[in-house]
């Protein structure tokens with residue numbers, strides 16, 4: 001499966017969820033597949049998507065689901081967050097790792113993900129094996145970081161119909 005196909009499949013199951021995408025082509029492909037205010041595109045900080053997702057899921061408790069889209073390189077960069085996720089066991093967080101065994105966004109340098117069991121290290125981790133390679137001609141996200149943040153925070157603060165009332 002190609003990485004963009006995996007993103008498409010994940011997004012077919014997404015309704016009100018907040019989606020945090022790691023930096024690089026995963027964000028750009030998510031933008032192309034389905035841009036929405038509830039998406040946060042991480043700019044630059046590889047390895048930080050899960051820590052942001054953890055904080056949000058913790059703050060929002062069971063009132064809103066959070067989905068993190070990671071690459072294997074980013075997940076390896078932020079391994080500590082996987083362990084924290086395992087410790088916290090937040091029921092409203094799902095962590096997808098799109099594993100192509102490489103840092104594809106920056107030229108396909110190999111990672112050591114083949115020797116890592118992300119599912120055991122983290123919590124509610126779904127590893128999707130994807131073939132290496134970037135889609136040709138994927139556009140850059142035409143928003144700057146402050147706009148992405150403002151739009152996302154506003155969307156996160158809105159209360160969709162499906163939210164459970166705060167108890």
Ligand SMILES: Cc1ncc(C[n+]2csc(CCOP(=O)(O)OP(=O)(O)O)c2C)c(N)n1
Pocket residue numbers: 003022023024025026044045046047070071072073074075077098100102103104105106
């Ligand atoms: C801390 C940090 N190191 C390096 C980079 C440069 N960089 C951006 S995306 C990327 C590769 C990401 O690889 P992966 O998470 O495996 O996703 P893929 O592109 O393979 O889908 C790198 C090295 C960065 N933005 N931040």
